Amino acid sequence: MPVLPGSPPVEVTLRRSAQARRFSLRVSRLDGRVTLTVPARAREAEALAFARDQEGWIRRALLDVPRTASVGLDTLLPVEGRQLLVRPGSGRCVRIEDDSLLVPGDPALAPVRLAAFLKALARERLAAACDHHARTLGRSYARLTLRDTRSRWGSCTHDGCLMFSWRLILAPPPVLDYVAAHEVAHLAQMNHSPAFWAEVSRLMPDYAPHRLWLRRHGQALHGFRFGD
Incomplete structure (x- = not known):
């Protein structure tokens, strides 16, 4: 599973979709899972570069995820x-x-x-x-x-x-x-x-x-x- 380095590291689930026409990110408010949806034939390196460019948004979204107890x-x-x-x-x-x-x-x-x-x-x-x-x-x-x-x-x-x-x-x-x-x-x-x-x-x-x-x-x- 790809990981964005940093403190803390962020795991990214890569999901390929035949329907996707562009890269898209989603952060689940239930468990904080980060999912990167990419077109079926997209290069993984390009997808990860996109995720790195959006790292600030990802970390801000993770701050809004309710803590579990x-x-x-x-x-x-x-x-x-x-x-x-x-x-x-x-x-x-x-x-x-x-x-x-x-x-x-x-x-x-x-x-x-x-x-x-x-x-x-x-x-x-x-x-x-x-x-x-x-x-x-x-x-x-x-x-x-x-x-x-x-x-x-x-x-x-x-x-x-x-x-x-x-x-x-x-x-x-x-x-x-x-x-x-x-x-x-x-x-x-x-x-x-x-x-x-x-x-x-x-x-x-x-x-x-x-x-x-x-x-x-x-x-x-x-x-x-x-x-x-």
């Missing part, structure tokens, strides 16, 4: 917008107590147990929000599933299946509610037309600041690693 005991973790300290707990179940997130059992299993707890809580909150918005809209959805998606916070299929990122439980409740309203609105409008946004506004009149929060801070929610 492995979750475990003593981690400060946002849950429904509140900063909770992960601490050892007693009993059999993970629970929230005051400003602590108490995890019983083997500390090595804390990340997995936390993820399971958060997914269950996310399902509960999203199901309640979707049920509420679907009743208001006068539509019904087929099923609700959770995933750890990186490119979108939710989706709605033509047959009424709703999908959400479980990491929405880390965001403030109105943000989760906005995403639920957004996807439920697609049950009536499978597009992003003015008519669609009118439906979102009917379901959640004050959605704009919560949409903005997700744009500004949403990527940081992917920075928490639960042993995966």
Whole structure:
């Protein structure tokens, strides 16, 4: 893998594409991976010269990549917008107590147990929000599933299946509610037309600041690693 020297060195993934007509660079905001896409027959030396010319831009973009943190005991973790300290707990179940997130059992299993707890809580909150918005809209959805998606916070299929990122439980409740309203609105409008946004506004009149929060801070929610 080509490397740009410096402090620190930057690895560059070279990707050849038959559709590419010019060199292009991309820095992933999820993991900081630098990808250089080049035409299929381009010379590698020319591609690397292009990357070196863009080194300043690459390093500035890398500064904007959210830092990752492995979750475990003593981690400060946002849950429904509140900063909770992960601490050892007693009993059999993970629970929230005051400003602590108490995890019983083997500390090595804390990340997995936390993820399971958060997914269950996310399902509960999203199901309640979707049920509420679907009743208001006068539509019904087929099923609700959770995933750890990186490119979108939710989706709605033509047959009424709703999908959400479980990491929405880390965001403030109105943000989760906005995403639920957004996807439920697609049950009536499978597009992003003015008519669609009118439906979102009917379901959640004050959605704009919560949409903005997700744009500004949403990527940081992917920075928490639960042993995966």
